[in-house]
Structures are given as C-alpha cells and as structure tokens.
Amino acid sequence: MKYIVMSVMLVLFSCGVKNTTNTTNTAKSSEKITGSWCLFTMNGKEVSFDNKSTVLSLKIDEKGFSGFDSCNNFFGKFKKITNKEIEFGTTGSTMMACYEQTFNVQLYYELLSKVKYYKLEKGQLKLLDKDNKELLQYNRL
Secondary structure (H helix, E strand, O other), rough: OOOHHHHHHHHHHHOOOOOOOOOOOOOHHHHHHHHEEEEEOOOOEOOOOOOEEEEEEHHHHHHHHEEEEEEEEEEEEEEOOOOOOOEEEEEOOOOOOOOOOOOOOHHHHHHHHOEEEEEOOOOEEEEEOOOOOEEEEEEEE
C-alpha cells in the first residue's frame, strides 16, 4: 500500500516537469530506457489529463514493464527488447471504474501493442511502429 501511494504521488506531481536534457542520439543500450516515463503525446497529439497522468515504467533487467494509465495500474513482459527494438507482450491491468475519464485508454493499449522500435531523442523516449512512425512519446520522470 505504501508503494502504491508513493507511486500515485509521483505520478501526480512529476509528470508536468519536462526533461530538458540536450542529447540527440539513438540509445546504444536498452539499459538507457530503464526507468519511469510520463506520456506526452499519442499519435503526434499532446495528451491532456485531468489531474492524473499516464506513466510507463520499463524494467529492462526484469524483461518487463508496468505503469498507470490515468485510472488503472498495468503490467506485462516484453516480447522483444534489443538496442533498437521493443515489443510489448500481453498487458494485464487492474479493473477500477473510472467514470469521468477523458484519456482514451483503449487507444493507448492499441498503440502500445503496435510498437516495434524505440529511440531516445532530446531526453524523450519515442515508441515507433514497424514503419518507424512515432506512436507514443514520453518524458523521463
């Protein structure tokens, strides 16, 4: 319970901060993407939240991921993870009822399932489809 409260507090207070790191290179190692990321854009459109943000935590050494979709916690294992490629396996989640949610959770999971590649650019994590089209963009927490 203590960790859930701390995670929610981190989400609520950290996602508004943009990372200003000025590095422009593709990750040389998947270890560089380990950690927590706050969703910034979906399909090229900036994401707006009502007090809660979507967070993706990548645990490369455990070959898994978890996060918070603005209502429910989610988790899963990678199908594939290399220096440039990343594929998310089946995603499980809690089943909280969120009545006034404006975030399109269904689209988020659909895009996550289409991810094939990633790159780090200007301190942001960009998840790309098989044609290298940017699907999701995150800022590091």
